[in-house]
Amino acid sequence: MQATDTAARLSEAGVTHAAHEGASVGDYVQLLKPRVMSLVVFTGVAGLVLAPGHIHPVLAVVAVLCIAVGAGASGAINMWYDRDIDAVMSRTRGRPLPTGRMAPGEALGFGAVLAAGAIMVMGLAVNWAAAALLSLTIAFYVFVYTMWLKRRTPQNIVIGGAAGAFPPMIGWAAVTGDISLVSLALFAIIFMWTPPHFWALSLYRSEDYERAGVPMMPVVAGRRETQCQILLYSALLVPVTLLPWWLGAVGTAYAVGTLLLGAVLVMLAVRVYRDHEGSGGDRAAKALFAYSILYLFVVFALLMVDRALGFGPAGAAVTS
């Protein structure tokens, strides 16, 4: 069924299988979704920095590399599976598979080899707890999000968002070899951040998703419901970002900083909520989407800076 749909949609989009010879190195890099990878790597590094204990710098670099390659592999397999809907969405139709620059099997093979390699190296060089979490992340993104949820429910990015939330836990496990309350708190921050981030995007890309048949919240439940959900998740995210401070992993400087950042996020979410008609080309939704990326970077940067400068009661408490 998937294969038939894929062939029909690719044919509709004017893609044939005749032009598969032209994949360049850049196309392989594009398969790895480098922009998504940068956020994954950053949060993974945060997990490494925040974790109590010591890891050899070389092994820390290897762990980060494995997280990056694992994320890239997930992206490649996602592009292989979603090539039919990518071909009809303006944001994604320039990707290597919809344009016919690369054969689907090549992308799948590339992703699968990278995924297996990243998990194996993580296990052999760092530890098997981190490798298990990495494999769980890849499997969750590919099977749970991409293949199961994405085309079936508007809750796709709520549940599927867990895949993007695992990297700090992997970084943490690379140092300690286990899972702790603090690493779960880092997971929770990204998990709660994902819905408002993607729903803001889907508000001004809803036509794209509708054309592709992806049941994003604005397509299925409507604009108003999406705006309510964005506001709700943004408001819930603020107390969740305080969990690392509450657990004693970082100090008050982080708590104050993240509260200020959260206040701006909620303010932008309120602006989205008030923008009933999507006036000015959905300026409010675009502003929230752009800020949400900066927000996550700065929250994790604050966590690392606080930890590195020793503002918090680092040490005993973080081993919980």
Add this chain to the structure above:
Amino acid sequence: MSEQPQPDQLAKRRRTKNLALAGVLLVMVVLFYIITVVRMGGN
């Protein structure tokens, strides 16, 4: 649909891909060597 690349363009892309792959393999050899040294050092 993307245009069919010319044979010389294809050859150039293939050569670039081969060089990139060689670079990746070389980096992996060096990386595995360093990992082995670190792991044998008791980490």
